[in-house]
Amino acid sequence: MANILECTNLVKRFGHFHAIADLNLTLETGKVVGLLGPNGSGKTTLIKLANGLLTPTSGEIRIDGNPPGIETKRVVSYLPDKTYFDQWLKVRDCLALFADFYEDFDLAKARDMLVSLKIDEGAAFRTLSKGTKEKMQLVLVMSRAAKLYLLDEPIGGVDPAVRDYILNTIIRNYNEEGTVVISTHLIYDIEKILDEVIFLKEGLVERVASVDDIREKEQKSVDEVFREVFRC
């Protein structure tokens, strides 16, 4: 199976701090992958490197065979851990923007989801609550038929009821030929939808495992394994 994401000896340093330290990783297509690790383990840095928002200090990162650039941006659907729309745009302008720039964006699907969330297209982005902004961004990101979804803390700032909604949205809408990477430290909520997990620790891959293996061979939940790996 083809590799959608490939990191070779990837290093990202901020001053003297190694956010990513000589990381090697390959991800296959068609998986739902949890990128797990405590705060500061390099999850966001790795995702930002994959999006070209950060440039590597050394080493290489490739998506679908290409280094981050215009080709990879076409096939990557990214949900950052912050709100990224101009506060003065209306919801409908945000939809139009996605439709204008991403060929794989399904406008009708996004509209349906916004209706079910009772988000008014005429509302200005700045007037939405923080949780609604996050939901709206997720709707846009999941309405693309991307090859790689990079979701940075999609359930970080929302209450448990909304968490379920978000996880369902992800599972129901992603392009099944694509790979979904979800970074989080809230493992308990998310482990039921994962095929594979990557444990990141201090900028290195501590462990890659399939969730079935963890459950069947070790008779444990991902949450338990996480607590073992990252015991303080």
Added chain:
Amino acid sequence: MLGKLIKYEFKATAKLFLLAYVALAVVALLNLVLFPLAVGDNPVGETLRAGTGIVPGGDSAVLNVAGVLTMVLYVLSAIGLIVVTFVVVIIRFYRNLLGDEGYLMFTLPVTISRQILSKLIVGTLWTVCSIAIVFVTFLVLLIRLDALEAVNDTLRTLSETGYPVGLWIASIVFTIILSALSGILQFYAAMAVGPRITDSRLGGSIVAYIVIYIITQVVTFAILLIFALISNLELFAQSAAENLTSVSAQAQLFDSVGFVILGSSVVSCVAIGTACYIFTHRMLKRNLNLG
């Protein structure tokens, strides 16, 4: 894709600028009516006197104060518009590309050069429009004074002697557009390199701008000097020594001075603008590192 980026950039800024232009036009209009009332000696004042019996220029302290105040208000508004234009152009680049909104803009499948160009084109458009609005409202205010008539007469006389007045005006407009482009690119370059200088993007950008400013001043002066050297130096010396009286000698001097100022401005704007564009592109491509 450049067209689409320009469309969004334009939509994001249009409301603010159009509002500012309407505001300046209203102030100018207010001034056009009130200032003559204070001064009195003009057609508007005359008409008012005939119609209402109020005697402008002296009789009413309120009218005097209102007239002068609107003039002050106009001047401040005009300066304010130019300042606001630059501030908005700078903030758009900073917030939309280097702030949180950069997470969206830099993950769109669009090249870095198009990102920069879309901002640059729309920014230059607004800068030129703002300058034009200030210029036009200023001309309108001049209508009530004889100054406009005098300028017009001079231009007409010059045209009649076969002097290429139109060409000079076109050259000046062209130079203003180039200066706007180069000025905006200097801000972009400073903001793009800012975080490499200090941890604070804002602080770094300010330091970078000061450095870029010093470099551009030196370059501009050097190019001006070269132009002065290759142009007709004798004529400068002559004009300093005596008052040129003949029309043809005046025209010749004007030609040389114009050539030195406009020519050197064009060359330095192109050189500085190109350097800043390449530098900004390089920084955003290889050292983006959004915080």
